Amino acid sequence: MAGNDLLRVEDVDVSLSGRVILQDVNFRINEGEFTGLIGSNGAGKTTLLRVILGLQAAARGRVTVHGEQLTRSNRSIGYVPQKVLFEVDLPIRVRDFVALGVDGHRYGVFRRSRQTYDVVEEMLHAVEAAEFSDRRIGSLSGGEQQRVLIAHALVSKPELLLLDEPLANLDPGSVQEIIALLHSVATHQHVAILLSAHEMNPLLPVMDRVVYVANGKVASGTTDEVVRPDVLSALYGHHVDVLRVHGRVLVVAGENLDEQQAVPDHPAFVVE
Amino acid sequence: MFSSFMTNAWVSGTIIAALAGAVGFFVVMRGAAFAAHAIPNGAFAGAAGANLIGVNPLFGLVTFALVAAFGIGATSRRTKSDVVTALALVMMLALGAAFLATSTEYEPAVNALLFGEILGVSSSEILPVILLAVVCGLGLAVLYRPLLYSSISPELSTARGVNVTVIDTLFLVVVALASALAVPVVGALLTFSLTIGPPAAARLVSDRPNRALLLSVGFSLLTLWAAIASSYLSNLPIGFFVGTLSALVYLVARAWDIGRTRRFQRQLA
Numbered sequence: 001m002a003g004n005d006l007l008r009v010e011d012v013d014v015s016l017s018g019r020v021i022l023q024d025v026n027f028r029i030n031e032g033e034f035t036g037l038i039g040s041n042g043a044g045k046t047t048l049l050r051v052i053l054g055l056q057a058a059a060r061g062r063v064t065v066h067g068e069q070l071t072r073s074n075r076s077i078g079y080v081p082q083k084v085l086f087e088v089d090l091p092i093r094v095r096d097f098v099a100l101g102v103d104g105h106r107y108g109v110f111r112r113s114r115q116t117y118d119v120v121e122e123m124l125h126a127v128e129a130a131e132f133s134d135r136r137i138g139s140l141s142g143g144e145q146q147r148v149l150i151a152h153a154l155v156s157k158p159e160l161l162l163l164d165e166p167l168a169n170l171d172p173g174s175v176q177e178i179i180a181l182l183h184s185v186a187t188h189q190h191v192a193i194l195l196s197a198h199e200m201n202p203l204l205p206v207m208d209r210v211v212y213v214a215n216g217k218v219a220s221g222t223t224d225e226v227v228r229p230d231v232l233s234a235l236y237g238h239h240v241d242v243l244r245v246h247g248r249v250l251v252v253a254g255e256n257l258d259e260q261q262a263v264p265d266h267p268a269f270v271v272e
Numbered sequence: 273m274f275s276s277f278m279t280n281a282w283v284s285g286t287i288i289a290a291l292a293g294a295v296g297f298f299v300v301m302r303g304a305a306f307a308a309h310a311i312p313n314g315a316f317a318g319a320a321g322a323n324l325i326g327v328n329p330l331f332g333l334v335t336f337a338l339v340a341a342f343g344i345g346a347t348s349r350r351t352k353s354d355v356v357t358a359l360a361l362v363m364m365l366a367l368g369a370a371f372l373a374t375s376t377e378y379e380p381a382v383n384a385l386l387f388g389e390i391l392g393v394s395s396s397e398i399l400p401v402i403l404l405a406v407v408c409g410l411g412l413a414v415l416y417r418p419l420l421y422s423s424i425s426p427e428l429s430t431a432r433g434v435n436v437t438v439i440d441t442l443f444l445v446v447v448a449l450a451s452a453l454a455v456p457v458v459g460a461l462l463t464f465s466l467t468i469g470p471p472a473a474a475r476l477v478s479d480r481p482n483r484a485l486l487l488s489v490g491f492s493l494l495t496l497w498a499a500i501a502s503s504y505l506s507n508l509p510i511g512f513f514v515g516t517l518s519a520l521v522y523l524v525a526r527a528w529d530i531g532r533t534r535r536f537q538r539q540l541a
Contacts, residue, residue, distance in 0.1 A: 053431055079431040089529070090301075091475040091484040092424065104421030105433045109413050136479045152428070 005066075006031045006192050007052065007160055012061030014047055020216060021047050025061070027211050027220035029194060031159065034186045036203040037196040039213030045196040046082060048213065049162050052194070053079055065160070078153030078191075082164040086138040086145065094140070094148050095120050095133040101155040123151040126189070127181055143174030147181065154185065161185065163195045167202065175202050182206070200227070201248045227251070278504065281457070284393040285496045287405045288454045289466065293474075293492030294412055295450045296467030297485045298443060300475060301423035306354055307344050307444070309464040310361035312451040314340025316385050316460035317364040320371035330400050333452035340364055341448035345441055368460075388459030388503075388511030397456075404449050411446045419443060420481055458496075462511035469518025470495055473525035491521050 005028060012025040021044045029035050039045050050056035052063055054070050063070045065077070078101075098120045099112060124130040129147040132140060137148060146166055153161055163182070167175045183206040186193045197203060200210065204223065211220045212227070214235045219226045226232075227249055232240040239254035299308045318336025322329045340360055347356040368385070383389075393401060412419070421429040422436045430436050447467075454463040470491035471484075478484040499513035 055430060079428070081425070081427045081431070084425050084428065086424075089476055090424065091479050092481055093479050096480065097424065100417070100421045100424070100429075101432065104417055104429060106417055107414050109416050156432075 004031050006033075007194075008062075008064045008067075009048075009052065010062050010064075012051060012063065013059045014044070014051055014056065015059045016047065022051075022213070022218070023216045025218045027209075027218060029160065029192050029209070032186055032190040032192055033208045034183060034193045034203075034206050035195070035209045035211055036200055036207045037194055037211045037213065038198070038200045038203075039196075040198050043198075043213040044216065045213055046164055048218075049079075049164050049194070049196060052162060053077060075156055076159045078156060078158035078161045080146075080149045080153050080161070080163040080166055082168070084145070084149060086140075088136070088138040090136060090138040092137055093134055094129065094137050095124065097137050098123060098133075098148065098152045098155050101152040119155055119157075120151075123155045124148075126154065126185070127151045141174075143170055143177065146170065146174070146178055150178075150181065150185070154189070154191065158191060160192045160194065163193070165196055165198075167195075167197055167199075179203065179206060204247070204249065223249075278500075280393045280395060280398060281500055282497075283398060284401050284453075284457055285500050286493065287401055288450075288457055289492045289496035290489050291405050291408055291450045292454055292463070292466040292496075293470050293489035294485060295408065295447055296471035296492065297474065297488040298412070298419055298423055299447065299467050300471040301420070302443075304447075305464065305468050306357050307341075308447060308451075308467045310344060310357045310364070311337055311340045311444075311448055312455050312460045312463040313361050313364040313368070314338075314448070315451045315455040315463075317368035317371065318452075319385050319455060320368040320375070324371045324375045328397075329456065330397055330452065333455055334404070334449065336364070337448035337452045337455075338445065341444035342441070345444045365460075383509070384459070385455065386459050386461050386511075387509040388457055388462060388514065389509070393456055401453050404453055408446050408449050408453075411442065415439060415442055415446075457510065458514050459509065459511035462515045465515040465518040466492055466495065469522045473522045476522075476525040476529040495521055 007029040009025055009027050012022065013020065014022040014025075025048065037045050037048065047056060051058050052070070054074060065074060095117070099116055102116050102119065103112065121130065121133070124133050127147040127150050129144065129151055132144060137145065140148065150161075150163075150166075161182075166178060170178065179202055182193050182195065185191050194211075195203065200207075207223055209220065210223050210226050211218055212232065212235060214232070215237055217235055219231050219235050227242055229240055229242050232242060232251060236253070241252045241254055243250040243252060296308070299305060315333045315337040318332035318334070319329045320332070321336065322332025344357050344360050372385075418429065418434045418439050421432070422434050422439050426436045450467070451463055454466065458466060471488040473491050474484045474488035478487055495514060495517045498517055499510050502508070502513040503510040
């Protein structure tokens, strides 16, 4: 399933208004890989996604795609932001909104080509949203809008899809549908997925890799390598227990460590 | 009503309405109604200042509208607050009042600039009005797609490579120029009703941006033509009719939208 090296984040530090948000971040994503970016609210997940998108400068380190330094608005990266509020009477149909992912940045008035609409239809079919392509985007449910946003991000044929908390505010049924859809995108279209979430359990069946963010630091690797008491305790600076119950993982806070424990020399912290 | 002395009113009114409909479509899409209300007040102060020092009012209108637009644009990006827009609005109104109080034609000038004057554009001003309107129209045509995209979602469009700050600034310039053209005819306090009512009605009626934009222009033209005719016949300020008819157009569109939604729900049931 996983292919060649696609994204590399190396030695990245990020500061906002003089405050260090992320420190010494290292991880990589391979082609077609499904990666969960896990962390609590305010951990710095959105900031990290913005750095990868080129919308936030890193104080140190570098981010590369296929070994080349990222530029802003890199066409090889698609993005689904955390919150997009569409007013009910916003005068745009789903198909026209998705088409903006192809030509919305271009100046001038021009007629869209048949080819553009063909790609739009293809993406709407891929995310199973073709049935509401003629409806106003603001009239759709949260789960339907999420599908449309994914189609919008995929329409420029990216190699990497970044999704910022796409499962937030969805009912459990929609959560499962969106995860299955994204897994299908990763598998069949060979698009690498980096999805941020504060709850990792829904992602466990599909995640190839996890990037765990806490306390301004990051641990990455397979779920078994990262979601362990020693690794997460070092990350949080507290003792943390990891409980596995009925196939679910629970991370439970324990007592403080006597001294701030350094991140151990564990494969999870090494960029492979 | 169609005699020669009314020609300027019809010509300038038609240009202003078409432009207000197009600009207003994006004002409503971007939720920038408050800025669209504040900027004409900058134009008001500029016209009053030009009146005081005896220069072409259009020069004062354009200059002050641009100052207001840039001021609101630059400061609101930093503070993300309506407070700056509100303060710009009252400051410009106060400045305009001071300019007019100092001049010799206080009362008629105040009435004309605040509430509109059907004969507010002289023959010598028609050509500059046409030229400025063409500049605004071309500006909107060039900006159309990134402007639409960033109006729907600044975050998505930024990630796709649209420079939202540049688009915002250029759009405010277009709003300023359109306001400078509209204030002498419709009045500073009521210009924004033309940039809000017809576009808000159009977006209820159509679900396609291109059609909604054209409908907005159409509703705006109908509103202003009806206002000119009503003002001529009743001798009341044109701004009064523009304000009330704009609201009426919106109410009719809203009623139509509610009716359509109920029919759709009945079909589903």
